[in-house]
Structure formats: C-alpha cells, structure tokens
Amino acid sequence: MLRIPEFRMLIDAPAECGLASAPGVYLFGPVHGQFGLGVTRADPADDPAGDLASQYELMAALGPVGANGATILNRRDPAVPFIGAIRNPDTAELFLLAPFNHARLAEPELRRECARLLGYVSFVSPAMEAWIAVLSGAALVSADAYRSTPGAGGYTVEERYALRPDGIYEWVKETQVTVGAGGLSASRTGREHAVGSWDVVDVSGRPALRLDDANGNRRVLALDRRGPDVLLDGVRFALGRLRS
Template identity: 85%
Template sequence: MLRIPEFRMLIDAPADCGLAAAPGAYLFGPTHGTFGLGVTRASPADDTAGDLLSLYELMAALGPVGTHGATILNRRDSDVPFIGAIRNPDTAELFLLAPFNHAGLAEPELRRECARLIGYVSFVSPAMESWTSVLSGTVMVGADTYRSTPGAGGYTVEERYTFRTDGIYERVKETQVTVGVGGLSASRTGREREVGSWDVISTDGRPALRLDDADGNRRVLALTRRGPDVLLDGERFVLDRFRS
C-alpha cells in the first residue's frame, strides 16, 4: 500500500510499484521506471476552458476505470494524448494522473498500462482514518479467552493483536489444555505467532482490517464496534493502549 498523506490518497499497488516525489507532484509506477503516472492536484492552469469538472463527470459516468471513480480524459496533444482523473468523494477535490512514457510504448499499450495503475488509486475515507486512529498503538485481546469443560479438566485460549504505529502487527495465540483423571492431571501448551503489516481499507464501502503476514498470506477482517470493544469478523476483542 502506497500513501500520499498530503492528498489523502491510497495506492493499493503490487509490490513491484513505487512512489517518488517531485516538485508539486508525485510519480507512481513500476519500479523499473519506464512508464507510470504523475499525480497532482488539478489547478486553474489545467482548465483554461473551464469545463474540466464537467468533462470528468461525463467520462467517469461513461468510461470508469477501476472501482474508485477514476476515468481517462482524451486530449489533443501529441506529447500527452490522454490524462487520468479521479475525485476524492469526501472532499470533491479533483486530481490528475498524467502518464510518463520513458519506454516509448505505443499509445494503446501505454493506455492499458496506465489504466491498470489508475485502478489502484483511492482515498482515505473519514471512517478509514478513524479506524486507523483507533487501532494504531494498541493491543487487542480476545474478550472470550477462557473456556473450560467441567469435570474433565479444561483449556484456556488467549489471542491478542499488537498494532504498531509504523504499520507492523503481531498476533499471538496461546493455548493450554489440562486433562484430569483419577486425581492426576496433565497439561499441554501451544503458541502461534504471526508478524506482518496492517492497514485499514474499504471493502464494499465499509472499513476492514487487512493483514499481510511475513509469509505472503492475506486476511481481510470486517471492523465494527460493540460498545468499547472491537469486533473482527464478529469476534469480540478488548482494546488497550500500549503500556509504557
């Protein structure tokens, strides 16, 4: 996940894509650098005819790119024959995504590649931002962590997540099973540990927690609240800040 905090923009791109800054703009695309997009705010100089917003709305309705309201605008310019456009749905601010073509790709191929890149672009919604603030720097412990079977010993389960402010998470699940027969008892413990990166995304318009572990596995869990507690896919967790 690439981020442009200044633009409240998210770029949910593959690992082979990168982001660089230039004066007044950002450059986004594959790390080989042979083509990509320049990302910037729309300015009056980009709209000398005064119809950029109307053109965006028309083309976004007729020819959307991806699922986040982006489109491609055709231009009468041999150097830049088209340009991407996307609007933040929460602020109505319009952004332009101009192709760069260091590889000398033919226009049809460049359009295909840029459409793929444009499809990765979205924005941080207020709900996503709120959840990021809620989770960042916290430990969550499963609220129903202890269960036992009367008369036959019992077992405990504790699952906890630690969400660091730098986007790294740790999940630890510990179990202890105790069996008692004829006055004797035996116990067995287990521990699972998982580390990776976390972020809050939007799924079907609703915030969700995305976890990418170090082995390349991905989980997406629905985020909801029940009073002071957090529900991950309906499972209740108690939230606590890091202790110093």
C-alpha cells in the same frame, strides 16, 4: 499499500510498484521507472476551456476504470494525449494522473498500463481515518476460556495483536488444553505467531483491518465497536495501548 497523506489517497498496488515525490507532484508506478503516473491536484490552468469537471463526469460515466471512480480523459496535446482523473468521493476534489513514458511505449500499450495503475487508486474515507486513529499504537487482547465440569479439564485461548504506528503488526495466539480423568490430568499448549504489515481498507463500503504477514498470507477482518472494545470479525478484543 502506498499512501499520499496530503491527498488522503491510497494506492493499493503490487509490491513492484513504488512512490516518489517531486515539487508539487507524486510519481507512482513500477519501480523500474520506465512508465507510470504523475499525481497532482487538478488546477484551473490544466483546463483553459473550463470544462474539466464536466469532462470528468462524462468520461467516468462512459468509461470508468476500476471500482473507485477513475477514468481517462482524452486530450488534443500530442505530447500528453491523455490523462487519468479521479475524484475524492468525500471532498469532491479532483486529481489528475498524467502518464510518463520513459520506456517509449506506443500509446495503446501506455493506455493499458495507465488504466491498470489507475485501478489501484482510492481514498481514505472519514470512517477509515477514524479507525486508523484508534488502531495505530493499539494492543488488542482477546481471552476466551472454557471450563467443563470440575476435574474434567477444559481449554483456554488467547489472541494478541500489537499494531504499531509505523504499519507493522505482531500477532500471537496461545492455546492450552487440559484433560482430566480419574484424578489425573494432562495438558498441551500451542503457540502461533505472525508479523507483517497492517492497514485499514474499504470492503463493500465499510472499514476492515487488513493483515499481510511476512509469508505472503493475507487476512481481512471486519471492524466494529462494542462499548470500549474492538470487534474483529465479531470477536471481542480489549483495547489497550502499546508501551513506548
């Protein structure tokens, strides 16, 4: 996940993509740098005819790219025959994504590559921002304990999430099962552990916690609140803060 905080922009791209900056523009694309997109705010000077907004509305309706309202605008400039465009749905601000083509790709191939890159671009909604503020630096602890009849044993399960402000998380799940019979008892313990990166993403219009561990596994957990607690896929976690 790549971020441009000043644009409130998210780029949910594969690991081989990267982000760089130059004065007034961000450069997004494969890390080999042979082609990609330059990302910037739309400016009236970009459209002397004054109809950039209406062009965007028309092309986004006729030829949307991805699921986030992006499109490609055709131009009469032979040096830059097309640009990408996307609008923040919460602020209505329009952003342009201009192709760079150091690989000298033919225009049809460059269009295909830029359409693929456009499909990764979205924005941080106010609800997502609110959850990022809640979860950044959070320590989440869930305890689920069960006991059967006295002397018969039972089990305990505890999960812990440490969500660091730098986007790294640690997850620990510990279990203990105790079996009792005839005055004797035995217990068995288990421990699962994972580290990786966390982020808040949009799933069907609602924020969710996404966890990508170091082994390439992904979990996406629905977010909700119940009083002071956080619900992850409906499971209640007490919300605390990590020690600095």
